[in-house]
Amino acid sequence: MLAAAASGDPEALRSAAREWIERNVPAEWLAAALAGDMDRLHAVRSPEAYREWYPPLGRSGLTVPTWPVEYGGLGLSRSQSGVVAAELRRARLTTLNVVGIGLVAPTLLQYGSEYQKQTLLGPIVDNTAKWCQLFSEPGAGSDLAGLSTKAERVDADTWRIDGQKVWSSFAHEADYGILLARTDPSLPKHQGITVFAFPMRHESVTVRPLRKISGDHEFNEVFINDAVVDDRLRIGEQGQGWEIARAVLAFERAMLSGAGSGLRERTSGSSIQTLVTAAKAAGAVDDPVMADEVVRLYVENQVVQLTNARARSLGREGAAPGQLKVLASEHNQRLQAALLDLTGAVVYDPEDASAARRAFGFLRSRGDTIGGGTSEVQRNNVAERVLGLPKDPFSDNTIPWRDIKRGPTA
Template sequence: MGDVMHEPDPSPDAVPPDPELTAAAQDGDEARLLDAVRDWVERHVPGEWLRAARDGDLNRLHEIRTPEQYREWYPVLGRSGLVVPSWPVEYGGLGVGDTLARVVQAELAACRLTVLNVVGIALAAPTLMEWGTPEQCRRLLPRIADNTDTWCQLFSEPGAGSDLAGLSTRAVPVANGWRVTGQKIWSSFAHEAQMGILLARTDPDVPKHQGITAFALPMDQEGVLVRPLRKINGEAEFNEVFLDAALVSDENRIGEPGQGWPVARTVLAHERRMLSGAGSGVRERTSGSSVERLLELACREQDGRRPIDDPLVADTVAQLVVENTVLRVTNKRNRALGGRATDPGLIKIMSSEHNQRLQQAFLRLLGERGLAQEPGDAEAERIVFGYLRSRGDTIGGGTSEVHRNNLAERTLGLPKDPFSDNKLPWRDIQRGA
């Protein structure tokens, strides 16, 4: 394998192509910006998609807008600046503040224009803005915004999950960058990603937290093998990734050598916020349907009666609506206070466990339609899929057990485990049986 790195083609001009959008964003007037967003949507979103979305007819929307069609059209949205309105214009956004950004995001949500490349937008991008160089941001961020480069997270390993700092993937310096060898696992979307945010050990002679470096790794190269892992719902979103002397240029190093653990903590903090559920701004749920859809299904007349007329069903729905409202308000308060109101790990625990209860309630309302799905019953298929997918919510992004342990130690001040290898050189830590 040669040592020549092939840099990606330059990203298209990140400035929004619509002058009205640009002018409205710079003006800062909420009403004018909302009018400009709605005008842009009317002119660029296929009309049939828009009518189904605004009518709330999700079954129809899923029939006429396949995931493949949406991905093909998506760069039109991505290059407008609407996907990431708070980003600077030179990075692919509109350069507006948080208040106006939420106005834009609410209008996109109403039109069911969902964000793709969530790892890139929610995890990699804010980390690059905090730790990357201006050159890295100008080169990498516009390609995240328009979905030219999808991203994955290359953190966990077969022997380093809960103890992430114990990772053993090595990055060795060479003349034109670094050679990376090791194995990663549970990497969402790695099978379709062009880039990965990678943690690798660059100094085995210092304590484990100090010898890690972060990189932006090109995935489409020799030395990177991605193997999908099929889940209970038949989906293959997770992957294991084998790295065999894969090359990453020093220009793609994020932060200084040995600074990877603080970079990783930034990524993980953004991941907890992304997975914090209703009102979080990126992913309202990791899987399944919303509490509004549950209420609609519970109030739908079936054989002359409504499920919600059953007091037990009504109690379950009411409890889930209350939980969802608490999550939404807590996330809103946390955003307003810059993430200092409530530990994102605590919100992530509640969000993941709430979503499991929510999707289970859908399945119970579905009844025999879920056990014996008829061909073409898209609603039943979606509900069963969401229920099965939700079983992983308390694992992905850090298990609920790990988050509870972190909260006990860091928030409540409870004593840590009596044994710690944090001060030993990584090379001297015993691993394996």
């Protein structure tokens, strides 16, 4: 029904999406969502219950409407997909497996083999195979191309991988990671890198949590010791890794630029609607200073959402991912801080679940300008790639990676 509606007008598509939602979403979840009662929704729909119910939503194609039909999508255009997205937002149906959907799947669609598309995309979309990103390393810092995790061929069909990754979101619950490894140390650091779909449920993999100020451990460090990986899980050509990595990072920035727009409240904190509701309840309209702050943030949030929508519709001609990421992450920090200022001491009430969520959102937002590329790095990207300003000079871009000095020097 949904695929058939894709060739019709927007209203037919909206009607088909809404009909699927009304037929499949538990009635008490949908009633709370449509009423805009987030406290009630959180009470009746636990994260565990949502994850258990979620696979049919993924298999419906609604969460990936622009994917080709043969890989589980609806084959919609960007403009048509906006109709579906609006219905999902209306019912508060958020996408799970955000790394898989937002980073890995677009990469597989662009660079993956037919085997990878057929075997990996389905479990991504229905959340039966969760993914993490295995890029950052302790010794590379912001210089991602300096990575030292190595992959060596065992034979024509297999690789052996050794190394350490850090700041890997959701690695503790992931089935696969999209991994960068150095396959030719004789080449300069931006060359000789290859990408793998790396199985995480492996005895050679150790995952250790990195607990954040918000108390959870979304981040992890990952140790890989002599893991043998099938060559069919190599994404793209050997040595094509830096090109693919840049594409993945662009997808990541586009994904993270939705922060603060009410799209992913698990990681972004409370939405602008929550701030407006709290402001009304607190009588902020009678306080010109607070009213001005709420209105300013509301307008700013509209700018974030409209800029993201425009970027999606224009594709490569839209705003650069780095611009979107800086705009959204800094806005979300201001939004979460304003909500905390408005609600004040109630965040210390252990019996108030909504207050705990506001506190978590504020603490979690402190990392928005770091994760996915710091604002400083993003501004460099915008300066160099959008404005055409001169690049910072690097002294090690042309020498073999194995000859680059690493570690402390005398």
